[in-house]
Every structure is written in structure tokens, then in C-alpha cells.
Amino acid sequence: MGVIDVLLQPFIDIASHSINKFNEELCGDKVEIVKSDQRTIIVLADGLGSGVKANILATLTSKIMITMLEQGADLKETIETITSTLPICSVRNIAYSTFSILEIDSAFNARLIEYDNPPAFIIRNHKLMFPEKKYFKSDNKEVWITEFKLEVNDEITLCSDGVIHAGVGVMLNHGWEWPNVGAFLEEQTIKSAEKLNRRLLETCNKLYDGKPGDDATVVTVRIRNPELAQIFTGPPDDCLKDEKVISNFMCQPGKKIVCGGTAANIISRVLDREVVTDLKYMDPSIPPTATIKGIDLVTEGVLTLKMVLNRLLSINKNCEEPIFNKQDGVTKLLKMFIEESTHIQFWVGRAINPAHQNPEFPKDLSIKINIIREIERELINMGKYVKIIYTD
Numbered sequence: 001m002g003v004i005d006v007l008l009q010p011f012i013d014i015a016s017h018s019i020n021k022f023n024e025e026l027c028g029d030k031v032e033i034v035k036s037d038q039r040t041i042i043v044l045a046d047g048l049g050s051g052v053k054a055n056i057l058a059t060l061t062s063k064i065m066i067t068m069l070e071q072g073a074d075l076k077e078t079i080e081t082i083t084s085t086l087p088i089c090s091v092r093n094i095a096y097s098t099f100s101i102l103e104i105d106s107a108f109n110a111r112l113i114e115y116d117n118p119p120a121f122i123i124r125n126h127k128l129m130f131p132e133k134k135y136f137k138s139d140n141k142e143v144w145i146t147e148f149k150l151e152v153n154d155e156i157t158l159c160s161d162g163v164i165h166a167g168v169g170v171m172l173n174h175g176w177e178w179p180n181v182g183a184f185l186e187e188q189t190i191k192s193a194e195k196l197n198r199r200l201l202e203t204c205n206k207l208y209d210g211k212p213g214d215d216a217t218v219v220t221v222r223i224r225n226p227e228l229a230q231i232f233t234g235p236p237d238d239c240l241k242d243e244k245v246i247s248n249f250m251c252q253p254g255k256k257i258v259c260g261g262t263a264a265n266i267i268s269r270v271l272d273r274e275v276v277t278d279l280k281y282m283d284p285s286i287p288p289t290a291t292i293k294g295i296d297l298v299t300e301g302v303l304t305l306k307m308v309l310n311r312l313l314s315i316n317k318n319c320e321e322p323i324f325n326k327q328d329g330v331t332k333l334l335k336m337f338i339e340e341s342t343h344i345q346f347w348v349g350r351a352i353n354p355a356h357q358n359p360e361f362p363k364d365l366s367i368k369i370n371i372i373r374e375i376e377r378e379l380i381n382m383g384k385y386v387k388i389i390y391t392d
Contacts, residue, residue, distance in 0.1 A: 009106070009108075010108070010152050010223050010224055010225050010226070011223075011224050011225070011226050011227075011342040011343070011385075012035070012040050012104060012221065012222075012223060013192065013193040013194075013221070013222040013223070013224050013342060013383060014033060014035075014040070014042070014193055014219070014220070014221050014222075014383045015192075015193040015194040015196070015197035015198070015219070015220045015382065015383055016031045016033065016042075016044075016197065016217070016218070016219045016220070017197055017198060017201055017217070017218060017319045018031075018201075018215060018216065018217040018218075018319075019162075019201055019204065019205055019212050019215070019216050019319060020050075020212065020215055021050040021051075021162075021212050021213065021214050021215050022208075022211040022212050022213065024050050024051050024215070025051075026051055026052055026054075026055040027055060027058075027215045027217065028046065028047040028048075028049060028050045028051065028053075028054025028055055028057075028058055028215040029044065029045065029046050029047070029054075029058055029160045029162070029215045029216075029217035030044075030045045030047070030055070030058035030059045030061070030062040030063075031043065031044050031045075031062065031217060031219055032062040032063065032065075032066040033066075033219075034066055034069075034070050037106065038105065038106055039103060039104060039105045039106065040102075040103070040104045041066060041069050041070060041101070041102070041103050042101070042102040042103075042158065042219055042221070043061075043062045043065045043066045043069075043099060043100070043101050044062070044099065044100045044101075044117065044158045044159075044160065044217060044219050045057075045058040045059075045061035045062040045065070045097050045098070045099045046058060046097065046098045046099070046117060046160040046161065046215070046217070047059075047061070047096065047097045048096045048097065050214065050215055054215070057096050057097040058097055060097075061082055061097040061099055062099070064078075064081065064082060064085075065078055065082060065099065065101065068081065069101070069103070075111075075113065076136070076138070079113065079115070079138050079143055080138045082097075082099070083115070083138040083141045083143070084138070098115055098116035098117045098161075099113075099114075099115050099116075099117060100112070100113070100114050100115075100117040100120060100158045101113040101114075102120070102156060102158060102219075102221065104150065104221075108149060108150040108151075108223065109147070109148075109149055109150070110146075110147065110148055110149070110150050110156070111145065111146070111147050112145070112146040112147075112148075112156075113143060113144070113145050114143070114144045114145075114146075115141065115142075115143045115144075117158070117159075117160065117161070118159055118160070118161055118163065118164050118178055119144075119178065120146075120156055120157060120158050120159075121155075121156070121157040121159075121181065121182050121185050122146075122148070122154070122155075122156050123154065123155040123156075123157075123185055123186060124151065124153070124154050124155075125153075126186050126187070126188075126189075127186060128182050128185075128186060129148075131146050131147070131148040132146070133145065133146045134146075150223050151223065152223050152224065152225055153191075153222070153223060153224070154222070154223045155185070155193075155196070155220065155221065155222050155223075156220075156221040157185060157200070157218060157219070157220050157221075158218070158219040158221075159181070159200075159216070159217065159218045159219070160214075160215060160216060160217040161214065162204070162212065162213075162214035162215045162216030162217070163176070163181060163200070163201075163204055163216045163217075163218060164176055164177055164178050164181055165213070165214055166203075166204040166205075166207040166208055166212075166216060167207030167208060168213065169213065170207065170208055170209050170211075170213070171207050171209065172207065176204070176207055181200075184200070184203065185200070190339070191222065191224065191339065192222070192338055192339040192340075193220040193221060193222040193383065194220075194322075194338055194339075194382045194383065195321060195322060195338060195339055196220050196222070197218050197219075197220035198315075198319060198320065198321040198322070199321050200218050200220070201216060201218050201319060202319075202320065202321045204216045204218075224342055226342050226343055227254070227340060227341050227342045227343070228252070228253050228254025228255065228341065228342075228343045228344075228345070229254055229255045229257060229336050229337065229340070229341040229343070229344045229345070230249060230252045230254050230255065230256050230257065230345050230347065231257045231258075231259060231344070231345065231346045231347065232245075232246075232249050232256070232257070232258050232259070232263055232267070232347040233258070233259040233260050233263050233301060233305070233346065233347070233348055233349070233368065233372070234260055234262070234263055234301070234348055234349035234350065234351060234368055235262050235263065235266055235349040235351045236349040236350070236351060236391045236392050237349070237350055237351050237392045238392070241391065241392075242266050242269075242270055243270050245347065245349070245391045246266065246267060246270040246271065247270075249347050250271070250294070252345070254341075254343070254345075255296040255297070255336060255340070255341070256294065256295045256296050256297075257295070257296060257297045257298075257299075257333065257336065258292065258295055258297070258298045258299070259299050259300070259301050259304060259305055259333075260299075260300065260301030260302070261300065261301065262301075262351075263301065263349070264290060264292065264298050267292055267295065268292060271292075271293075271294065273292050273293045273294065274292070274293075275290050275291075275292055275298070276290060276291045276292075277289075277290045278290055278291055280327070281326075281327040281328060283326075283328045286304070286307065286328045286329060286330050287299065287300030287303050287304050287329060288300070288329070289328070289329040289332070296336075297329070297332055297333065297336065299329035299330075299332075299333060300329065301368065302367060302368050302371065304329050304330055304333065305368065305371045305372065305375065306371055307330045308330055308333050308334055308337070308375060309371055309374050309375050309378070311330065311334055312334070312337075312375060312378040312379070313378060315338075316378055316381060316382070322334060322335075322338050322339075324339065337375075337379060337384070338382065341384065342384065342385060343384070343385045343386075343387075344379060344384055344385070344386045344387075345386075345387045345388075345389060346372055346376070346386075346387070346388045346389065347389050347391055348368075348369060348372060348388055348389065348390050348391065349390075349391045349392065350366065350369065350390060350391075350392045372388060373388070376388060
């Protein structure tokens with residue numbers, strides 16, 4: 001039975017989201033991300049203006065750059081291909097698309113390339129860093145390059161100019177401005193790139209009073225030590241496997257979560273530990289939680305997982321910041337997934353619960369398994385490493 005291979009090196013936690021200019025269906029910013037064992041490449045392109053034209057320009061820029069870099073093209077050649085291709089607006093005398101590129105290799109050496117986008121925010125120990133920048137000219141266009149070594153807990157934030165201009169003419173005379181955005185980021189204590197990214201964008205939206213005057217895009221990169229969550233849900237088809245499965249589950253690193261009454265009873269029986277229902281926090285709309293010694297969280301099964309999935313779908317669709325100010329099982333599970341984990345592993349038994357499934361249906365059509373697969377998809381979209389192990 002396989003387990004997540006936790007690398008000794010830190011994890012590159014990445015989140016990227018945008019808010020569109022008010023009344024625009026398409027975003028004029030575009031982000032492309034490629035991750036491999038050797039390096040991570042991130043491109044943020046900002047097309048001039050907004051709407052369809054800006055979206056096309058930003059998409060072309062980001063796609064060309066990420067493809068060339070991924071295929072091993074020289075950085076200068078890649079930049080010259082773009083800067084010589086993109087025209088200059090005759091009215092505003094600026095390029096039709098600006099861009100930022102961040103490359104991080106397997107040794108956590110970072111290279112940042114910036115062309116007319118707002119300078120990246122590089123934060124270490126809650127203080128902005130200003131590594132030395134060098135520049136070269138490509139087709140009479142100035143490109144800045146910064147190289148530095150990353151450490152655990154370092155943060156890098158890339159953004160389009162819709163972020164630093166947030167609130168202009170609405171709540172602020174000159175917009176939010178770069179120094180103030182930097183001060184805001186220095187104050188944050190969030191360790192999850194996803195939550196930090198959404199908090200910054202939500203603040204932008206509030207400064208725009210819910211009607212953004214420009215597309216605003218943020219890419220948040222945070223270097224984290226791996227944090228694991230192991231979720232056991234559902235009994236194996238063969239009850240004779242219970243002891244072996246639980247033994248394997250309990251010896252894994254990371255937080256232990258049990259979802260489902262039957263799963264909790266198996267844990268209780270195999271480990272000879274009592275299941276105690278938690279009555280401290282009761283919400284009639286959410287199933288209660290329980291406690292088992294040595295287990296970090298015990299929740300109900302299918303209903304709780306379905307609620308978690310619905311919350312994940314809403315968070316991803318509406319670009320809202322996840323709030324963890326309640327103590328119910330759904331909120332606690334969401335917090336473990338989004339904020340407290342980088343690697344998540346589901347241990348799934350495929351025994352059919354007659355209350356949830358017609359026993360004549362194939363196992364792969366189980367409601368629970370389909371919910372877990374959808375949760376996996378949403379968590380992967382948030383940059384998490386997710387693995388499902390079937391215990392049968």
C-alpha cells in the first residue's frame with residue numbers, strides 16, 4: 001500500500017486568482033504555471049486595457065513564454081521574442097502586454113524577470129526584501145532581473161497593476177499604491193498561499209467598493225515545510241483487513257482525520273479507544289464531531305464531506321477568502337485542508353453503505369468515492385498534493 005513520498009525539501013505552495021474589471025466577462029490578465037521536480041515556472045501577463053483584446057494579448061504572451069521556457073529556450077531569447085513581437089501603444093507609449101516571470105529550481109534558487117508589471121513583493125520574516133536588480137534592454141525595452149536564494153517561510157507576491165491601483169477614485173485618491181500593499185503583506189501571519197492570496201484580492205475588491213476599475217491578479221508563492229493530513233473514511237470491503245489498514249494508517253506522518261461513523265468504530269475497536277461525541281459545539285445543520293485519543297479530528301462521513309465539497313466549490317468559484325471562525329466539523333476539516341496541509345492523502349474503503357448507495361451499483365459509482373474525487377480536484381486546483389489510496 002503506497003503512501004505520499006514526502007520530500008525532505010520544502011514545498012512550493014502556489015495560489016493564483018483574479019478579479020475582473022467591473023462588467024467585464026473576461027480577465028485581461030493571464031497566469032501560467034508549470035511545476036516539475038526540476039523547477040517551477042510562473043508567468044503573469046497583463047494585457048493592455050481590459051476585456052477580449054487584453055485577454056487575447058495576455059494569453060498569447062503567457063502561453064508563448066511558458067512554452068518556450070518549459071522547452072528549454074534561453075531566457076533572453078524568450079524575452080526578445082515577446083518584446084520584439086508586442087507593439088507599443090501609440091497613445092499611451094506602453095507595451096500591449098507586460099509580464100512577470102518567476103523561476104524556482106530544485107535548490108530553491110529564484111530568478112525573477114519583470115517587464116513593466118509592478119515590482120514583486122519579496123518577504124522574509126515579515127519584512128520586505130530588496131535583492132539587487134539588474135537590467136538589460138531588449139528591442140529598446142527595459143527588463144529587470146533579480147536572483148536570490150529562497151528560505152522556508154519566504155513569500156513572493158506577483159501582481160498586476162489593478163492591485164496597486166485598487167481604490168483609485170473610489171476610496172483612495174491615488175489607489176492603494178505599492179508601499180501600502182507591501183505594508184499590508186508584512187502584517188499577515190497566514191501560512192497558506194491560498195488564504196493569503198484570497199485575502200489580498202478581497203481587500204482589493206473592497207477598496208474598489210465591489211466594482212473593480214481594472215483587472216486585478218495576484219500570484220502568491222510561499223515556501224513551506226511539508227504538512228501532511230491523513231484521512232481515513234469508509235471500511236475496507238473485507239473486515240479481515242481492518243487491523244492491517246488501521247496499523248498502516250496510524251503509522252503515517254501527519255494529522256489523522258477520520259470521516260464516518262463506521263470508520264470511527266473500526267478505529268475504536270482496533271485501537272481499543274473510546275469514541276466520545278463532542279457536544280460542546282452543536283449546529284443543527286451540520287453533523288456533530290467526536291473525539292478518539294490519538295486522532296486529530298473525527299467527523300460524520302458522506303454528509304460532512306459533501307458540505308466540505310460545496311464550500312470548496314463556492315470558494316473557488318467566487319474567489320472568496322475561506323473563514324475558519326467556527327468549530328463545526330465542516331469548518332475544521334476545511335481548515336485542515338486549506339490552511340494546515342500541503343499534502344493530503346485519503347484512505348478510502350469501498351464497502352457500500354446501504355443508506356447511501358444501491359449495493360448493486362459498481363463500487364466506482366459510490367456516492368462517497370465520487371465526492372472524494374471531486375474534493376481531490378478542488379484541492380489540486382488550490383495547489384495541494386493529493387493522493388487517494390483504496391484500502392481494498
